[in-house]
Amino acid sequence: MYKTEISSITNMSLAELEAVCASIGEPVYRAKQILSWIYNKGATDFNQMSNLPKDLRRKLAEKCQVFQTTVDTLTQTKDGTEKFLVRLPDGNEIECVLLREGKRITVCVSTQVGCAMACRFCASGMPGLERNLNAGEIVEQALHVKNHLPPDERLTNIVFMGIGEPLANYDNVIKAIRIINAKWGLGIGARRITISTVGNIRGIHRLAQEELQINLAISLHAPDDVTRSKIIPSNKKTGIKNIIAATQEYFQSTGRDISFEYILIDGMNASRQDAESLARLLKGIQCNINLLPLNPIEEFNFKPPSREAIETFCKILKKHGLIVTLRRKKGDHINAACGQLRLQSINFYGKD
C-alpha cells in the first residue's frame, strides 16, 4: 500500500519537512539531516539514516516514505545512454534517460503520464494524457539516475524533455525545479536546468516571473503557422508569433538565451525554402537553433531527410548568421531518443 503523495519526502520542500518534524515533536534541524541523507548520501530508506535516533526513524516511517517510485528496468546502449523505466505508485510507468557527453551528465525527465499535445511525430503523446506527475515523482527520476552513477561520475544537468508538456503541469514542475536547484536538495544550478515546451504561452509568462535563471527551449519545428499546425495541433491556438513574443519577454527578464528545437522531417519542413523562411523568422532574435533529424517512430510515416538535405538546411541558417547546432541523436537503439519515449503501461483502474 502506498501512502498519499504528500507523505513522500521527495515531494516536500524544506519548510514542509520541517513542519512534519515539528508535528512529531522533533527539532526542525532534523529536516536538513534527513534531506542530506536522501540528496547527498543516496539513502532510500529511513533505516539507513544512522545518525537519527531509532525512535525518530520509526515515527517517520509511520508518517511518510522516502521514495514513491521504483526503477523497473534499465536499458543501456553503447554510447553510454541509459533508459530507466520508472514505476509509479498507481502502477503507471514513465521513462527517464541518462545521457553522457564527456563530463556533462544529463538526466532527461518526464513530467506527465502521457501527453495531451498529440504532436504528429512523437510517440509520447500517442495514448493522450493520463495524469500529471507530482513534484516528488519528477525529483525521484533525477535521484534514481544520481544514485545509479558510479562514484567518479556526477549528475551535472537536467532537461525537462521526457514524456509530457512541462508547462502544462506548471506548479509541480516548478516545485520539482526548486528542490533540484536547492542547496539542501540536488544542488544543480539553474543554468544547468532546461525546460522544453511546445509553446505554452501562459507558462512561459509565468516562468519569466519566477526569478529562476533556467534555460528555455521551444519545440518550434516549422517556419510558418500552416506547416506547424499540421504537425503540432496546439499551434492552431497559439501561433508562432505569440510564442516568439513570449520568448523575448523571457529573455528580457532572465537574460537567458532561448533555444529553438527544430526536427527535420522529409517533405514537411526541411527544404531550402523552409530554411530561408526560418532564417527570416528568427532574424535579430537572440537564440540558438538545435537542428535534429527526426527519429522515426514505427507507427508514423514521417522520415528524416537525406544527410545532404540536412547539411544544406544547416548551411543556409549559418549563412544568415544564426547560431546553429546539428545534434547527434543518442539512445535511439533503445528507443530513448527524443520523441521515442512512451508509456509502457497505462492504468485505467478507477476511471469512468
Ligand code: SAH
Ligand atoms: N512537450 C515538450 C517537452 C518534450 S521535449 C516539448 O514539446 O518541448 C521532447 C523533444 O523531442 C521535443 O522537442 C519534441 O518535439 C522532440 N521530438 C518529438 N518527437 C520526435 C521525433 N520523432 N524525433 C525527434 N525529436 C522528436
